[in-house]
Amino acid sequence: MPSEFEIIRRYFSRPARHAVLGVGDDAALLAPSPGMELAAATDLLVGGRHFLPGADPRLLGHKTLAVNLSDMAAMGATPRWAMLAMALEKDDEAWLAVFSAGFYALAERFGVDLVGGDTTRGPLALCVAILGEVPAGSALRRDGAHAGDDVWVSGELGGAAYALTDPGDAAAARRLHAPEPRVALGEALRGLASAAIDVSDGFAQDLGHILESSRVGAEVRYALLPRHRIADPVLERRCVLSGGDDYELVFTAPPAQRAAIERLAGEPKLTRVGTILAGAAALRVLDERGAPIAAERGYDHFAP
Ligand SMILES: [Mg+2]
Structure with missing residues (x-):
């Protein structure tokens, strides 16, 4: 050697x-x-x-x-x-x-x-x-979300986790093996976003970290989540809510910043998916009829 x-x-x-x-x-x-x-x-x-x-x-x-x-x-x-x-x-x-x-x-x-x-x-x-x-003072921390803020997601979710089950999906494989870090977006969100995190362990778990640090809850509409195309709806929910490795940004921002954030959208696209709520640090994901979806926890390296 x-x-x-x-x-x-x-x-x-x-x-x-x-x-x-x-x-x-x-x-x-x-x-x-x-x-x-x-x-x-x-x-x-x-x-x-x-x-x-x-x-x-x-x-x-x-x-x-x-x-x-x-x-x-x-x-x-x-x-x-x-x-x-x-x-x-x-x-x-x-x-x-x-x-x-x-x-x-x-x-x-x-x-x-x-x-x-x-x-x-x-x-x-x-x-x-x-x-x-x-x-100084302008970092996007996890503890800055407030009740009434919007919840936003960049790009789309679920592709990286789906690649593990369907190696023939080239777009999903790119998401898993060659993720594109959203550096320019993070820089542009200074002064606009109230909190941010990257999706490494799964949307539900990573947004959960913002909720715990900020001591707030959130309600998200599943139908609004930007999703990788996956034919099996059960697998899709699992990949989108609990799959890791997408390296998109999940962030919160006051509604007054909507127009400014929409002007940033392009590559990646930015999607408003829900709202921050006062109260316990719980995430509610609602289906099309407004019924709650049980989201599995995402990846935890120390889970048994
Ligand atoms: Mg991270």
């Missing part, structure tokens, strides 16, 4: 454009812009748990960074710097070259510098830590 230093030099040492000092010293040196707060997040993908051992390394490079960019989007932050720690099973330079190309293709599209990381031998695991910037 090439040495740790060789791997970093060959595959993970593109010049940093927004760092004082990038890869190659004990630590990177970063200079946040004046007036900005740093947003920091990390996400760990484990082989056999989050992706299959034979997963396409280019898509894996994309997704490893994309899920972290999505967390920046959900905060309204502009992603700037990433660090990548990897446990690798074997000496596979072809795999590393393709993985790093997939990672950098997305990093360069979003102006993100890879400024550090670590490699070791072990069961395949990929961990990115990401830093972004957001004007």
Whole structure:
């Protein structure tokens, strides 16, 4: 196996454009812009748990960074710097070259510098830590939703989960393996949205996090939810309400911001799906006749 230093030099040492000092010293040196707060997040993908051992390394490079960019989007932050720690099973330079190309293709599209990381031998695991910037006081937090706010969803839901049951659906497979982080939308929602989260564990569960943090309830009309086309209605409900990995944004905003939010819609589309209610942090999803639908909880890594 090439040495740790060789791997970093060959595959993970593109010049940093927004760092004082990038890869190659004990630590990177970063200079946040004046007036900005740093947003920091990390996400760990484990082989056999989050992706299959034979997963396409280019898509894996994309997704490893994309899920972290999505967390920046959900905060309204502009992603700037990433660090990548990897446990690798074997000496596979072809795999590393393709993985790093997939990672950098997305990093360069979003102006993100890879400024550090670590490699070791072990069961395949990929961990990115990401830093972004957001004007002080304007981050999109989970605890800002108020009774009377609208609930909005970007793009459509359910495709990523559906891809696991129908590998022939190419659009669903793209949703699962090559999610598009909604960074520009997150930035544009600063000052408009009252709360936001990205859909990583399922719409019901992720909106539930906003409700718990904001101490409010919500009512959502299932028929209004933007949905991936799925023929089986029972499977559709499960994928749309409880499927994870869509990496769309769910956000709340006062009705006074409707026109401004509608002006942002395009790619992705933005759909108003319900209302925030005063009271307990409970989500009610109603069917076409106004009857409540029982939503399964989404993905919980520590569920038995
Ligand atoms: Mg998130």
